[in-house]
Amino acid sequence: MANLKLKDVAKTYGGTINVLKDINLDIKQGELIVFVGPSGCGKSTLLRMIAGLEKITRGTLEIDGQVVNNVPPAQRGIAMVFQSYALYPHMTVRDNMSFALKIAKKSPAEIEAAVAKAAKILQLDDYLDRLPKALSGGQRQRVAIGRSIVRDPKVYLFDEPLSNLDAALRVATRIEIAQLKESMPDSTMIYVTHDQVEAMTLATRIVVLANKGIAQVGSPLDLYERPNGEFVAQFIGSPAMNLLPGEVIGTGPQTTVKMGNGGVAVSDYPTQESDMGRHVKVGVRPEDFLEVATGVDFIFNGKVNITEALGEVTLLYFEKEEGAADPVIAKLPGIHTGLRGTEVKLGATPQKVHLFADGKSLLYR
Amino acid sequence: MANLKLKDVAKTYGGTINVLKDINLDIKQGELIVFVGPSGCGKSTLLRMIAGLEKITRGTLEIDGQVVNNVPPAQRGIAMVFQSYALYPHMTVRDNMSFALKIAKKSPAEIEAAVAKAAKILQLDDYLDRLPKALSGGQRQRVAIGRSIVRDPKVYLFDEPLSNLDAALRVATRIEIAQLKESMPDSTMIYVTHDQVEAMTLATRIVVLANKGIAQVGSPLDLYERPNGEFVAQFIGSPAMNLLPGEVIGTGPQTTVKMGNGGVAVSDYPTQESDMGRHVKVGVRPEDFLEVATGVDFIFNGKVNITEALGEVTLLYFEKEEGAADPVIAKLPGIHTGLRGTEVKLGATPQKVHLFADGKSLLYR
Amino acid sequence: DLKFAPGEGGFNWDSYNAFADQYDLPGQTVEITGPWTGNEKAKVDEVFKYFEAATGATANYSGSDSFEQDIVISSRAGSAPNLAVFPQPGLAADMAKQGLLTPLAEGTADWVAENYSAGPSWVDLGTYEGPDGNDALYGLFYRVDLKSLVWYSPIAFDEMGYDIPESMEELKELSQQIVDDGGTPWCIGLGSGAATGWPATDWVEDMMLRTQTPEDYDAWVSNDLKFNDPKVVEAIEEFGWFAKNDDFVQGGAQAVATTDFRDSPAGLFSIPPECYMHRAASFIPAFFPEGTEVGEDVDFFYFPAYEEKDLGKPVLGAGTLFGITKPSEATSAMIEFLKTPIAHELWMAQGGFLTAHAGVNPDVYAEDSQRAQGQILADATTFRFDASDLMPAEIGAGAFWTGMVDYVTGTPADAVATDIQNRWDSIR
Amino acid sequence: MSPMLQGFITIIIGVGGCVAYFYGSNLILDKLIFPPRNDDHGRNINRATLVRPWLFLFPAIFALGLYLVYPVVGSFIRSLYNRSGADFIGFGNYTQMFSEEGFRTALFNNILWALVVPAGATFLGLLVAQLTDKLRWGNIAKSLIFMPMAISFVGASLIWKFVYANTPEIGIINAVRNSIGLSPLDVMQIPFWNNFFLMVILIWIQTGFAMVILSAALRGIPEETIEAAIIDGANPFQIFFKIKVPQIMGTIVVVWTTITILVLKVFDIVYAMTGGNFDTEILPSYMMKFMFRDDGRATAVAFVIMIIVLPVMIWNIRQARREMR
Amino acid sequence: MDNIAGQKTSLSVVTNLSVILLVILWLIPTVGLLVSSFRSNDQITASGWWDSMFGVEESIRISPEPDGVTRDGDYYVLSGNLFAGGSGSVSGFGITAVAPDAAEPGQVYARYSVDVTEPDGTVDDTRVEFAYDADGAGTLPTEDDEGNPVVAGSEVLDRSLQVAENGDFTYISDSDIRRAPSVYVTTLQPPSFSLQNYQQIMTSDNMDRAFINTLTVTIPATIIPILIAAFAAYALAWMDFAGRGFLIAMVVGLLVVPLQLALVPLLQLHNRIGIGQSFLGIWLAHTGFGLPLAIYLLRNYMVGLPRDIIESAKVDGATDFQVFTKIVLPLSFPALASFAIFQFLWTWNDLLIAKVFLPSNSESWVMTVKIADDLLGSRGGDWGILAAAAFVSIAVPLFVFFAMQKYLVRGLLAGSVK
């Protein structure tokens, strides 16, 4: 039912604090768009502008082809989960959830059913008659989610809806949201999250916001596999992609890069003759690193500083090299103990080796 | 400086709502204890009792051997990050952070330095002169963290300090906290989180709260590898461990279990003769599943319902069997596409196969 | 800077000099509170200046609208002034009974009896029962108000060819004639905030004096004559003859109850006249429009008595009295000062002052009209003090007031009178 | 010394003394009496915690006790004595009073006042607070509506004489009636309804009070809840009645209570407008009739007034209990 | 909130209109008072304030000086201008107060003595008055007021008056004009306002002194109770101790104590302990009387502050004193400001307490006492002064209101907790 189109949208607070500019985005009906981006980059602000809670300073927002800059929130057919919950403090959980339905003059039976269903999904059955102040943080967040899912809006806006939930519930709720989405293929959802897994699993497309604008838009795998620049490359995936300086020494459909301290990286990124000798950054995700035997070509070698055993995988933090902003991190499958302090050589398959020059990916030029 | 000892601690709200009971816990000086548990299980409450913000209904809390049930918060030498931030709305970020130091009559220079340092770590330099209301959710949370780390307390209490931060910042802050901890080996930290990775990477020991009490206490790997029951097994690790019903058909140092639809599981869990024929649950973590070829012994086979490609790994959701609460999930390394709707057979190495009877682990009897 | 240079004019300077010679009290202060504010305060301050000049003491006078309340509070709390000026004897009697007043020096009673015209009655009015149950003189009257006056506009009377009525019968005829001529004879206003109703009590008292004997009047004051006695009811209805007739009063009978007494004379001065007569006490010129000259724009005549009743020329009056709330040497001196003719003359000369002191020189009256009022006083065959001021406060400053309002707004006279009598019974 | 300077110094001393007490006493408590040192560290802190509330409360309790409780108790005792204060007559004053028509009228009127005025003023105050909240000239509107608060009761009564006076030249109501050809009417004399015309005056004054407090409360409502309601599709009325009003219910109770209590104290209006005539007497003005004449009776009325407030008090105490939980 | 898109203009129009309506309703009485404060007492009682803005047709009596009377046959003639030395415009005139506009300017108004035949047949003499145009001869009415026929030819001119619009008049009388005759004209009186009332108030002796005294009373009497009450309110809202509920109940109960009950015992007490009537005494009195409301209002506000913030401060090591001064007090500004406004108003307008607790000499008069006791014409009848006084004394409280209003801010707590 709802296509959204943002055209050159910008937001300025108090006339001077410039928060967003040049936002251009087409959201198709039925998409689930996830906004990600560093804290404070304007995700909530963008969501609030779409909801109509914040005036759009410049540009236009269209819903289904109609400019709605001046349409009040109630007429936009949206539901929203607020980052700060925004529960009605004087109403019980039940009343919080049924408020919108009562406003819409739904029948009591209908309301009852909708609330019961949402409460079941969110495991809130026992708390329906409590006031928000007697709930835990996570429970409050669930009520906020419940409030939006009892309604049947054209567009759902979720501002970090799961941040206070425990892992199990988070997975469960995430799946609920995915199913909700699936059961209503026509409704559009916009979702802000900091959780990579959420972003990756839920999104039809991910919008990475950074630096007051959109850094890249694309499907999760796109962003993961083909980031258009260093920012997105490092932002998507956790721990962040390692970026190592090098110099192009072979071009063609595959590119060879000479690394510092003797390593050599081969990437599937194609390059032209003219790129020869260019200083580039070689990007390898921690999980793409492989331990290589001595003698074999390695991309990086270094001394392990810290190891973190996560069960299925182990994180290796290498000692930070001079000049580097972050230490190199590798994520090796299985449990590795006793590596601390030892020298480890790492390589990667050419598909997994990304190349960037001047912050931009060499794939996108 | 600070050993904490909780003895038979219990909490009841309003005389009737029983939230916690029989909490016994020794926290040694210098430990970093992480509380995890389902939303609403009482983590914040426990933290608040330790801080002295909530009366202890029954039992005693000792700090360094002294019962402090009645000592006011200010005298307990603690710093706390509130789940709800609890920023001072009338103070700028700078004043929020320096408040405690001013109270403690630190010199202006000292304060200035401490605030600057914390602001740098938390990337708040640009916001020091703003009021909380002009901050984003994540920025507010960072201020709340900043407020605690500028101080030098005996005990740090963190209530989901990172839930609103983006992945990069979250990793960075997590590492900061780890380093902070390392630089002050004497200070004790208690940390509530929903993030498995946080829990696993930071904790000296993890306390799993459930069902009004402590389910298990142990080091992260302990909990991951040797959960004492189904609850902990499913709670730690994400997606949760799969539990499949079976019947013991072979005992000894290794145990053989006959599964439904023809599968056989072999576990390193030792069993006795008497266990023969016992109905058990076989637990396999999604990441421990391996795809096995036809003909080879498999533990589970089923039709793939959904796949989620996360980049480095792919999640397979199988169709839910009748009677099972949750679908079986497998996490296979690499990118697998086109599996949807196909039949897949899964097995696992014996070390990774857990056995539970009546909800308890067969290891702990 | 004394207002009248000593030694000049018709003042009794001898009495002043004699007083001045007798007292020398530098550094002492007399605190006085009273009901006079504004203009009147300015005038009395002038008088006190002579006391200061004569004795070297300081006299601090402060006036208040809510004097009755203030004086009770301050004397009970123990921070009373030295002297209080009571607007009516009732309150003074109350306070005397509670021991909050000090009796005047012995011999004062004799002095008043001798030196005031109709002296003994002034002594009676100032004599109350003390806390010990013994009667003593507590109050010295200073300034008298004449209440039996009807104010009118001579020009209007002239133009309409009306004559000043010599008897109550003529007054009633005149009232009727004015109505016949298309005018409204009377302006009556009972409004006075919390004290609403009191102007009607003056009417009724005047009517009492004109329909009943002075003895009945006295009996009424002491409630030996019940309030609901037909005699009293008759007097009330006499008042009603004027006030409850829509044609006779400006705005109709309904307006009587709420029109403020201070605004009520205004009708005399409007063009065309809203009314031709207004019965009010001698202080009413204070509320005439600015620049009004008594004698020219407005004048008064004696509120006449019935010719047929043959009760002479009764006059209703009231007065303020000084009582000692905190004795001191200077306070006694002040009382002595008030006994001198000069103390009375000094205010007489500023206007708006009548006195019962027989030793004053009438020449110093500021206006002829005052002299005329003095003449009415002198011609009186009967002088009676305002009854409501003498009744217990619950009646005279309570039930009587509200009863009158009830009466003019419709309750029959006997019902009103019975109500008031019941109240009176209940406070015994 | 110039009076200006003198006044200034007195102000400094007065206010400074007060500040010094709080600051000093806390300092002394913490540093001298129960210093958190040595071995009794914890115990001393606990002791200080026990004492501190009373330190904070002491001046208030002292002043309240001296300036209110003491006179009230004294007055209660006085109300059991007769007019002169010499004879103990038990509840004689009370029984006597209840047998009087005048008192019963006053009581009835007063209950009417206590119901109508707080309701009217609170409602209008809430309305104004809400309506002006977003207006660009809201502050001006508020100041204008607040203005009557700044006028003394006597001034206010005077103002309303210009409205109610029964002559068309002075009273605006009758001027209007006159202009449409109706005969003048004295609204102060319309039985029963005249009470309401008097109440209008107090409502006119007190709306400003309600408005100020309620508008502060309205502004304290978390904006997100309103935004959430907007998104939930609530129209402005629903937002107002279902979201805003319930959230400031506590404040509404406060305003209501305060005005009720004021109603039970204010005698000036009735006093100045009708002097209690035409059956408009209310208890405070009834009391003033006896005040300083028959103290036994006056104090007895005062206690009847206090009893009228009892329901409001209980309501408040309940509310406070609920909050403390 | 002000940022929400698409707020309906129709709604805002309705809001604006209804506020305007309310404000007007509220202002009508006040404007009346304001206008009245510029009028003299006589004007106030003579016409409504709403008429004062415009010129009013008013009838006045003018008595021209009888100088220069000339004789014309049997008659004495006086002529001149009614507005001697001034100007004006006559819209009607007459010779009696009863009919001040009997004739129009330019006409002649005459009174004749005539004989009439009464219904019973007797002939009586009476007077008829009528107006006619100056250029034409008047026709005598055939009946008098009562409808009795006039005996023809019996008329004798008594007096006549002719007035032109500019005030020129000719007065003819059959008897010698020795006293000034009364001529009534109806003219348009220009609106008349003056600062007389204000002048009288502002320039009266010692007004500056009274003003300072008022401030001396008001400022500490506002601040001290707020200070004391704020501490008490904090204790009652956020500190845990036995008897808290009882104390709260007591405060609510004491709200209702009528002041009058307390005056006498307290003044006695002050006298006994040596405070007597003094500024200290009145501060204490105002403090005592203002406290219950202050504690009540402030406590209710403070209870509503987010618990987490206060706890956070406690964890940060703040003592109760510091929590109070550094956190609760600044966050309670709206409540403090509201109460400050009210306490200020109350003490500013107070007359009773000032009279009881301050010495009654003019040195220590506050403004209310000064106005009530000194300026108001005797017995409070001077409405003009009262109105002006009300406005003079409104000024400072309004200023306080404006100054404090900015503390009644929105979103003080925004961003502090989730």
Ligand SMILES: Nc1ncnc2c1ncn2[C@@H]1O[C@H](COP(=O)(O)OP(=O)(O)OP(=O)(O)O)[C@@H](O)[C@H]1O
């Ligand atoms: N004031 C209260 N009255 C009654 N019950 C309460 C109150 N506060 C909290 N609870 C209940 O106590 C339980 C524990 O709350 P707590 O805030 O400690 O949970 P939590 O473990 O921190 O959860 P979360 O992870 O969601 O923050 C919850 O079920 C909550 O509903």
Ligand SMILES: Nc1ncnc2c1ncn2[C@@H]1O[C@H](COP(=O)(O)OP(=O)(O)OP(=O)(O)O)[C@@H](O)[C@H]1O
């Ligand atoms: N009222 C305001 N005035 C000025 N700046 C503001 C205001 N509100 C937000 N900002 C700034 O706008 C930027 C974007 O805020 P926003 O809340 O949209 O961030 P966000 O992307 O949602 O961050 P987070 O993930 O931390 O919630 C932030 O830097 C914030 O400081």
Ligand SMILES: [Mg+2]
């Ligand atoms: Mg946000």
Ligand SMILES: [Mg+2]
């Ligand atoms: Mg919690």
